[in-house]
Amino acid sequence: MTQPSSPTVSPDTADNTPRADTAIRLRGLYQAFGADAVALAGVDLDIPAGSFFTLLGPSGCGKTSLLRVIAGLDTPDAGTLHIGARDVTRVAAHKRNVNTVFQSYALFGHLDVAGNIGFGLRMHGHDRATINDRVQKTAAFIQIDNLLGRRIDQLSGGQRQRVALARALVNEPDVLLLDEPLSALDAGLRSRLQLELLRIQRRLGMTFVFVTHDQDEAMVMSDYVAVLNEGRIEQVGTPATLYERPANPFVARFMGHANLFAIRARDATGLTTDFGRLAGEFARADHVLIRPEIMTIHAADAPEVASAGDNVIHGRVRERLYRGSRMEYTVAAGETELVVVDDNRGQGMFEIGAGVALVMETTGVVTLDG
């Protein structure tokens, strides 16, 4: 595991008092279900108060396990967990001021919408007038006040999602946990609710911890993203950091980078890789990452190619995908292939098999270890 470079992670274990601006602090969290099923393999993480924080990773990476430990639904085998200044590692779920929006929403079928939203307040022993008042206000804030008398089986997917959100928010938790809350919705509704969730988080200034396996969703919504893999944190940072400066090949691939190549040799004037030579000064590293956007594609005999200088890769078009606003080409070069995108400005498409040249800006090339 690479040491995370972001300021949001400070695994200096000597410092045991959480900072005032830290909403959640995890140290050495370990959890296993039997010897072969390690869900959390030592997680250190500081989640800044008031941030939209995303746990991102493939299925089985431990992100949901981590969320359940924060909620108190599972107890870790080792490690500590602070919410605010309080050590809640051994505190039962129902005594934590944390609420969860579940992936399946988990709404109570025997209660109507108002009964669902007011459930937490009722368990807390608030009087009926207070409960009604706060349920009303929250429902109005989420724009579901017209649904309060409905039964749960009369609601659409998007409406259920909003009810689940209101049921959690009405309790004014220190932290709101969201376990892939949008994954059951269709694409259009999903992107609308992404914006809405983000707006709600900004208006309340509440700490949101959001779990997803979708890197696009993570990038659009988050202040910070922690990428998890096999129960460990691979990297923590802003979406821009993760995309532009991935700490290792796993993060790079998970963020959707196809052009990741092992460096074979390095000298004062450049690098040698599978697709050929890359001129310039590069730091010592194991891999080089060339994002599709830093390359432009041209016909092999185009005038831009002649004036481009050193960093031109010659190859042949192997595959092309028409995506409307852009074209995506897979180009065979040297012993490997590169993916490049070309904005659709009406210039037409290269045929499969056509000889092309890729011109790149070396300032955008990233080197990384691992």
Added chain:
Amino acid sequence: MWYALLVLLYAPLAVVVVYSFNSVNSSADFVGVSLRWYRALFADDTILAAAWNSAVLALVSSMLATAIGTALGYGMYAHRARRLGWLIWLIYLPIIMPDIVYGIAQLSFFSRLAAATQIFDLGLGTMIIAHVSFQAPFVALLVYSRLVGLDPRLFDACSDLYANAWQRARFFILPTLQPAIVAGFFLALTLSIDDFVISYFTSGPESVTLPIFIWSAIKRGISPEINAIATLMIGTVLAAAAITLAFQYVRHRQSGE
């Protein structure tokens, strides 16, 4: 073909019901409509005592079986992932066991127990215990199948929304199980009213129930009074079955959430 089957099923019942309203004591001629046999029924102390015994047995055993069966059903759900969790499925033995075998087993068990302790004399008490033992598994099955149909995250949601174990049972588990519990109670009621074999073996001289009374009366021939009792029992069981089905219907609607 289907109609033939229906006739086969319902014709004997129809005969019983129709002849219970016959104005003369004949099982061949239907002379006129009369409630005479019903009046005779309600004037006969032996029959009333048997009806009272049946009612007490059915109500008490069903209430006990509902409470015990609900707890069993929840226990089966809560421990379903345990290594020895399958052991609890042994409670289904009474369902598959032939009634006659079960009845004889109960009889010999209670006789020995009575001889050893002097308190388990055969009577309404032993009948209630015997009935509860075969009703409870049916209730448990209804409750269990309701629970496994639930999203397990609902239990997490209760804890997440500050409910302690007691509040979870009071405000989530019981209301959610309510349709299954009510259906289980009425199913238990029907099973108890129906039962002859197990009742017969575990009853004492003072605890004759309607089915047992009918069995001893029928040895002297089928009287119109028997038809009247049978008609009333058909009505009671149909009502209980209808209520069971009604609650099952609610249950299905709710689980469509």
